[in-house]
Amino acid sequence: xxxxxxxxxxxxxxxxxxxxxxxxxxxxxxIGALDPALRNFDIILKTANGTTYNSYVVRGSAGVAVxxxxxxxxTEEFFAKLEEVVPYDEITTLVLNHLEPDHTGAVPEFLRxxxxxxxxxxxxxxxxxRALLKDEFERYEVTTVxxxxxxxxxxxxxRFLTTPYVHWPxxxxxxxxxxxxxxxxxxxxxxxxxxxxxNDKVGDFRFSFEYYFDxxxxxxxxxxxxxxxxxxxxxxDMIAPGHGPVLRAHPREYITHYRRLITKRLASETGAEKTLxxxxxxxxxxxxxxxxxxxxxxxxxDDVRVSLFDIQGGDVTPFIDLIEEADGLAIGTPTxxxxxxxxxWDLLSSLVDIETKGKLGAAFGSxxxxxxxxxxxxxxxQGLKMRVPEQGLRIKMHPTGDELEDCRDFGRRLAAHLAGRxxxxxxxxxxxxxR
Amino acid sequence: MAKAxxxxxxxxxxVNVPAGTRIIEISEKIGSGITYGCREGECGTCIxxxxxxxxNLSEPSALxxxxxxxxxxxxxxxxxCQCQVLGGTVKVKPG
Numbered sequence: 066x067x068x069x070x071x072x073x074x075x076x077x078x079x080x081x082x083x084x085x086x087x088x089x090x091x092x093x094x095x096i097g098a099l100d101p102a103l104r105n106f107d108i109i110l111k112t113a114n115g116t117t118y119n120s121y122v123v124r125g126s127a128g129v130a131v132x133x134x135x136x137x138x139x140t141e142e143f144f145a146k147l148e149e150v151v152p153y154d155e156i157t158t159l160v161l162n163h164l165e166p167d168h169t170g171a172v173p174e175f176l177r178x179x180x181x182x183x184x185x186x187x188x189x190x191x192x193x194x195r196a197l198l199k200d201e202f203e204r205y206e207v208t209t210v211x212x213x214x215x216x217x218x219x220x221x222x223x224r225f226l227t228t229p230y231v232h233w234p235x236x237x238x239x240x241x242x243x244x245x246x247x248x249x250x251x252x253x254x255x256x257x258x259x260x261x262x263x264n265d266k267v268g269d270f271r272f273s274f275e276y277y278f279d280x281x282x283x284x285x286x287x288x289x290x291x292x293x294x295x296x297x298x299x300x301x302d303m304i305a306p307g308h309g310p311v312l313r314a315h316p317r318e319y320i321t322h323y324r325r326l327i328t329k330r331l332a333s334e335t336g337a338e339k340t341l342x343x344x345x346x347x348x349x350x351x352x353x354x355x356x357x358x359x360x361x362x363x364x365x366x367d368d369v370r371v372s373l374f375d376i377q378g379g380d381v382t383p384f385i386d387l388i389e390e391a392d393g394l395a396i397g398t399p400t401x402x403x404x405x406x407x408x409x410w411d412l413l414s415s416l417v418d419i420e421t422k423g424k425l426g427a428a429f430g431s432x433x434x435x436x437x438x439x440x441x442x443x444x445x446x447q448g449l450k451m452r453v454p455e456q457g458l459r460i461k462m463h464p465t466g467d468e469l470e471d472c473r474d475f476g477r478r479l480a481a482h483l484a485g486r487x488x489x490x491x492x493x494x495x496x497x498x499x500r
Numbered sequence: 501m502a503k504a505x506x507x508x509x510x511x512x513x514x515v516n517v518p519a520g521t522r523i524i525e526i527s528e529k530i531g532s533g534i535t536y537g538c539r540e541g542e543c544g545t546c547i548x549x550x551x552x553x554x555x556n557l558s559e560p561s562a563l564x565x566x567x568x569x570x571x572x573x574x575x576x577x578x579x580x581c582q583c584q585v586l587g588g589t590v591k592v593k594p595g
Contacts (some may be wrong), residue, residue, distance in 0.1 A: 453531030
C-alpha cells in the first residue's frame with residue numbers, strides 16, 4: 066500500500082475481510098482475491114482503488130465447478146479459500162472464461178492439486194491453455210465449448226456463451242441456468258477493490274466501471290455488441306465478473322449501460338453518408354494546400370461528408386471520438402528530420418483506444434528532401450488494421466496547379482472507395498517491387 | 501511460369517501473380533486490410549475470406565487446419581500467411 070493513495074477502504078482496512086470465502090448466491094461462493102494496493106494494471110490502466118480477481122465455486126448435487134482463478138501472486142490466498150469451501154476430490158469442473166494471467170495464475174498449481182478435473186474453455190482458449198501448461202497440457206482432460214453447450218453439475222447447469230474479443234480472442238461467459246447468474250470474467254467488470262464485494266454495498270464505483278470500459282472494451286465495440294446480443298435475452302439476477310463488484314442489485318442496468326456505451330452518438334447526423342476526416346500539419350503551407358485540394362476533390366461526392374482539420378499545436382484527444390465513428394481518415398504530414406511530425410504520431414498512437422479495423426486510411430504530405438513520413442503514416446495505418454487502398458501522395462515543395470489537381474483526384478478516389486464505387490485496377494506483381 | 505489473378509476486393513485491386521504466390525507476399529504492399537500477427541500460421545490473425553476461387557488455393561496444412569478450427573473460422577476462410585495461389589482467379593477480403 067502506498068501512502069499517497071487513500072482509497073476507501075484502505076488496504077489495511079480491507080485485509081481482515083480478505084481471508085474468507087463469501088457466499089454470493091445459494092451454493093455459489095466467491096473465493097477470489099483482493100488487491101487494494103495495485104495502482105497500475107496491464108500498464109494501460111490506473112487503478113486508484115486497486116482491483117479484485119474474482120473466482121467462484123458453484124456446487125451442484127453431482128459436481129462442483131470452479132469458475133476462473135486469480136493472479137499468480139495470490140495463489141496461496143486462493144487455495145486457502147478454496148479448501149475452506151470444498152475438498153479437491155469433490156471438484157469436478159474447472160471453467161476458464163478467459164486465459165489472461167490475472168485469471169489463470171493459479172491454474173497450473175490447481176491442476177497439480179486436482180488433476181482429475183475436467184477443464185472447459187472456448188475454442189480459442191485452447192491454444193492459450195496449451196501455452197500456459199506447456200508439457201503438462203496432455204495430462205489433463207480438456208473440452209472446448211461454444212454457445213449453447215452445457216455442463217451438468219446435477220441440479221445445477223452451466224451454459225456457455227462464446228463471446229470472443231471482450232477483450233481477448235478466447236473470452237467467453239458462463240451462465241448458471243437455475244439461478245440466472247452470469248459469470249462474465251472481464252466483460253462488465255471493473256478495477257475497484259472493496260471487500261464489501263456487492264455493488265449495493267461497495268463505494269461509488271461508477272467511474273471505475275466506465276474507465277474500465279473505455280480502456281479495455283472500447284477497442285472491441287463490435288464484439289461487445291455481439292456479446293450483448295447473446296446476453297440480453299437471458300434472465301439475469303446476478304452478474305459475477307472477474308474484476309470488481311458482484312452486480313446483484315439491478316444487474317440489467319449494467320448491461321443497458323454497456324449497450325449505451327457502444328451505440329453511435331448522433332448517428333442520424335451522417336445517416337447513410339460515409340465520412341472522411343482529413344487531418345494535417347503543415348510547416349510552410351504546402352501540406353495545407355494539399356489537404357484543402359484533397360478535401361475539395363472528395364467533397365464533390367454527394368454521398369461522402371468530408372471534414373478538414375489543422376491539428377498543428379492542438380490536443381488530439383478530442384478527435385479520437387470523431388475518428389471512432391468515421392469511415393475514412395486521411396492524414397497529411399510534412400517530413401521533418403526524416404520523420405512524420407510529433408502531433409501526427411500523437412494522433413496515431415491515440416488510436417489504440419478505439420477500433421480502426423477496416424476503416425479507410427490515406428496519407429499525404431509535402432517534403433523538401435526525402436519525404437518518407439508519408440510511408441511511415443501508411444505503415445502505422447496498416448498496423449491499425451486499416452485498409453490503405455491508394456498509395457500515399459507526396460509532393461516535393463509547394464504543389465503546382467497540376468499537382469493540386471492530382472490532390473483533387475486523390476480525394477475523388479478516396480471518396481469513391483468510401484462510397485463503394487472504386488475504379489477497379491489491375492497490375493502485375495513486378496509493379497510492387499519498389500514497395 | 502503459370503499465372504494467376506489475385507483480387508483484393510477491399511482495395512479494388514487485382515494483381516497478376518506467378519503460381520505459388522502466398523497472399524502475404526502481396527497484401528501489405530497494396531494496402532489491403534488483411535493483417536498479420538505471427539506470420540507463421542499459428543496465431544490466426546490473418547484469417548482471410550475467400551470470395552471466389554477456393555479451389556485455386558493450395559490445400560491447408562495440418563497446422564493451418566487446426567488454427568482455422570481453433571479460431572472458429574468459416575468454410576471459406578484461409579490463413580493469408582499460409583495459402584498459395586496456384587492458378588486461375590482468386591478473390592479475397594479481410595476476414
